[in-house]
Amino acid sequence: MGTYKYHILVCGGTGCKSSQSAQIVQNLNEEIKANNLENFVKVVTTGCFGFCERGPIVKVLPDNSFYNYVKPEDAKEIINEHIIKGRRVERLLFRDPVTNKPVTDSKHINFYQKQLRIVLRNCGVIDPENIEEYIARDGYLALYKCLNELKPNEVIDIIKRSGLRGRGGAGFPTGVKWEIAAASPGPEKYVVCNADEGDPGAFMDRSVLEGDPHSVLEAMAICGYAIGAPHGLIYIRAEYPMAIKRLKIAIKQAEEYGLLGKNIFGSDFSFDIELRYGAGAFVCGEETALIHSMEGNRGEPTVKPPYPAVSGYKGKPTNVNNVETFANISPIILRGPEWFASIGTEKSKGTKVFALAGKINNVGLIEVPMGITLREIIYEIGGGIKNGKKFKAVQTGGPSGGCLTEKHLDTPIEYETLVAAGSMMGSGGMIVMDEDDCMVSVAKFYLDFTVEESCGKCAPCRIGNKRLSEILDKITKGNGTMEDIELLKNLCMVIKDTALCGLGQTSPNPVQSTLENFWDEYVEHIVDKKCRANKCKDLIHYYIDPENCTGCMACARKCPVNAIVGERKQVHVINQDLCTKCGTCLETCKFNAVYII
Amino acid sequence: MAKITSLDDLRKIKKNLEEQISLREKAENPESLVQIKVGMATSGIAAGAKEIFTFLVDELEKRNIPAIVTQTGDMGYSYAEPTVEVKLPGQEPVVFGWVTKERADEIIEKYIRNGELVEGIIPQNYKTIDDK
Numbered sequence: 094m095g096t097y098k099y100h101i102l103v104c105g106g107t108g109c110k111s112s113q114s115a116q117i118v119q120n121l122n123e124e125i126k127a128n129n130l131e132n133f134v135k136v137v138t139t140g141c142f143g144f145c146e147r148g149p150i151v152k153v154l155p156d157n158s159f160y161n162y163v164k165p166e167d168a169k170e171i172i173n174e175h176i177i178k179g180r181r182v183e184r185l186l187f188r189d190p191v192t193n194k195p196v197t198d199s200k201h202i203n204f205y206q207k208q209l210r211i212v213l214r215n216c217g218v219i220d221p222e223n224i225e226e227y228i229a230r231d232g233y234l235a236l237y238k239c240l241n242e243l244k245p246n247e248v249i250d251i252i253k254r255s256g257l258r259g260r261g262g263a264g265f266p267t268g269v270k271w272e273i274a275a276a277s278p279g280p281e282k283y284v285v286c287n288a289d290e291g292d293p294g295a296f297m298d299r300s301v302l303e304g305d306p307h308s309v310l311e312a313m314a315i316c317g318y319a320i321g322a323p324h325g326l327i328y329i330r331a332e333y334p335m336a337i338k339r340l341k342i343a344i345k346q347a348e349e350y351g352l353l354g355k356n357i358f359g360s361d362f363s364f365d366i367e368l369r370y371g372a373g374a375f376v377c378g379e380e381t382a383l384i385h386s387m388e389g390n391r392g393e394p395t396v397k398p399p400y401p402a403v404s405g406y407k408g409k410p411t412n413v414n415n416v417e418t419f420a421n422i423s424p425i426i427l428r429g430p431e432w433f434a435s436i437g438t439e440k441s442k443g444t445k446v447f448a449l450a451g452k453i454n455n456v457g458l459i460e461v462p463m464g465i466t467l468r469e470i471i472y473e474i475g476g477g478i479k480n481g482k483k484f485k486a487v488q489t490g491g492p493s494g495g496c497l498t499e500k501h502l503d504t505p506i507e508y509e510t511l512v513a514a515g516s517m518m519g520s521g522g523m524i525v526m527d528e529d530d531c532m533v534s535v536a537k538f539y540l541d542f543t544v545e546e547s548c549g550k551c552a553p554c555r556i557g558n559k560r561l562s563e564i565l566d567k568i569t570k571g572n573g574t575m576e577d578i579e580l581l582k583n584l585c586m587v588i589k590d591t592a593l594c595g596l597g598q599t600s601p602n603p604v605q606s607t608l609e610n611f612w613d614e615y616v617e618h619i620v621d622k623k624c625r626a627n628k629c630k631d632l633i634h635y636y637i638d639p640e641n642c643t644g645c646m647a648c649a650r651k652c653p654v655n656a657i658v659g660e661r662k663q664v665h666v667i668n669q670d671l672c673t674k675c676g677t678c679l680e681t682c683k684f685n686a687v688y689i690i
Numbered sequence: 691m692a693k694i695t696s697l698d699d700l701r702k703i704k705k706n707l708e709e710q711i712s713l714r715e716k717a718e719n720p721e722s723l724v725q726i727k728v729g730m731a732t733s734g735i736a737a738g739a740k741e742i743f744t745f746l747v748d749e750l751e752k753r754n755i756p757a758i759v760t761q762t763g764d765m766g767y768s769y770a771e772p773t774v775e776v777k778l779p780g781q782e783p784v785v786f787g788w789v790t791k792e793r794a795d796e797i798i799e800k801y802i803r804n805g806e807l808v809e810g811i812i813p814q815n816y817k818t819i820d821d822k
Binding site: 138154216299303304457459460 | 693694695696697700703704706707708727729731732733735760761762763764765766767768769770773775787804805806807808809810811812813815816817818819820
């Protein structure tokens, strides 16, 4: 290890930092200095270990000793015992929760590694523009196995037994979908990959396509073999230029290597893949609308049945699966359905990728086994809420989902439990909200999104959602009445019952779930004309506290509309008629003189 | 490229690549072939990964350190982008986050040359299917 014999890694994630990890670093450095070990040991602060619950975490290299619950005063013992005498500090070592024996190497603390990467197995590992790196990770081996060792119905049987369900949101069993498409008469059939990722805050499909495009191509070919389809189409939004570029490279390479095209692996099976670009309409994630869009028609849904498996693209049997669903296929073929079915819960098998976003420390992409709780995701993998604020809600399922609260934190995440809690799995966006978020405004945000994205074909969605949005707007402006809440409730039910496609049927979800979980906030907006998160501009007023104001004029200079009046060293006043409530004065004031009522 | 028609062809590519990697590992000079991956999905590039990639390629060449720099997909650490993984021969790979040009310089001078760890390490917090 070059100059340094030891490295001491101290977690600098927000969780550990709040329990004094910075002080640990300082104490360690002081001890190192006191013992003249500066050229021998180096202390390094790292990012989050994902074990926030047991923080602060300290790891010593090269022997991989893994200490947990470390306190600043333990620094002396770590240096004296571990570094100088070479004896590990037993009492601080992470213990296996089952055997209670100290575990030394952090690599073996599997119990605490909550994430399991199946879909993301190659993401961030291989060069996505080099097919050989994919092959080196057993790529295209599953396709080989299917073409040479399995009959199409056996492939379908494997997928069925694995319990894999559609990762696009609704969770329809993938094997059953393939079976229906296989039973439809051919020979002209299509395999479609739905890469029209539209939920605000979701980016897992893009990441898979950009980081591991071949996993999707291989799975599409396997699907083609299983259902007897010679053609594959990827419907991808034009806003994903990088994903499109890497897919094109991947398709070209696969064709050159003979892994796509005529007579793959010397068999009778031929399969080609083409790209189709979407213009980024949310409704085109719905499979019938997606198919119409691919045909060059307006992206509007049609009534099912007939299902695409019977009559889809160009009226031919078509199987549509989501990117993440496809990315699961090859490992299932190679490792067997029992392996896959052993992960997750009784009804939801395998893993799910979530895009963690919002007021959370470790924003990013995570892949967790089904059945994990929201608490584990938010507080252990996500590192907790930003700036130590209080957790309020987590929005899952995008505009079709709902807000889950404190009381849902320990609910295992499955397709059914999320629906029962008033939300849904959706494509896997997970937006975390804290006490500064106004739930009425959140509902309005999602409603405005659906209003914008509604294709306008059916009245409940086109007109109903617009009315919902208007009522919410009225409430956030302080003009709402209690009758409006009843109206909201009724309208939500009518839209859900009568809308044509999934977009309309689920669009009232954000309203219903916030009404259910944050009733108080609605009432406050209506009766007290108050927004507790200070987000609704029409319900708040900025004032200057004469006690604290020093007359420094900083706020008056910054105010974009010159609403603040006052002489130097005199108390300033905000002219409420001019104030646009932009909040600049609050940010500017160094004396805490600006407050909101 | 001849078309792949058999399992042997697939295995050959896998073996070739594995051999190349093990050659790198067993090379005489421990500094001979450092392997670096830069997370370059849309989010990484938006955070400046392209500049870091170019910087690493240029600087390693200038400073005469034989290394292989490749791009890869999203490592999942959106909060810490750009992210760079460095694998020194015979050692576990280390991921560094929040990589600026200054930190990239530090990674080259301290970690790659001396094995000295620098700030910004992101510990691996997941299992993969290969671990089982």
